[in-house]
Amino acid sequence: MHSIVLLMWLALCTEQDVRERQISNTLTLGAAACALAWLFATGHSWIGAEPSDAGWALAIVMLLTLPGYMLGRFGAGDVKLLGALALATSHQYVLGTFIGAGIAVLLWMLSRRRLWTLLNPKVKKRLQVLAEQVGDKQPFAPYVLVGFLLTAVWIQ
Known part of the structure; x- marks a missing residue:
């Protein structure tokens, strides 16, 4: 049940990231605040992990995303999205999500030309209009969604 709520939140973030190439603070910081409040109120993360696991997850996210943010590879919304996810889950989910997102990026890069030919012309x-409106900046939230989905299926 808890994973479904996180999947719906990630789907909202994905939709906004695809359309606007940024994720609003309302979605990221709001989810982080709710996850933090849940941690303090219940003594465990949204998925039931120990607070120390959520803390380690947040440390892992910062270690993996802040260098990318400083080099311009990650957006601030991506860092906040993953930080909120860390507070709501555990280090296992965060590492699994990163690995799953990496696999999703790799599969997309290898198959996007073939998939493009199979798409309906409409x-x-x-998609071409959306790509022209926002330029070269690529959304990362869709890959996070796929990574989290793969991780949730794997863990549960």
């Missing part, structure tokens, strides 16, 4: 036109 869908192609809509």
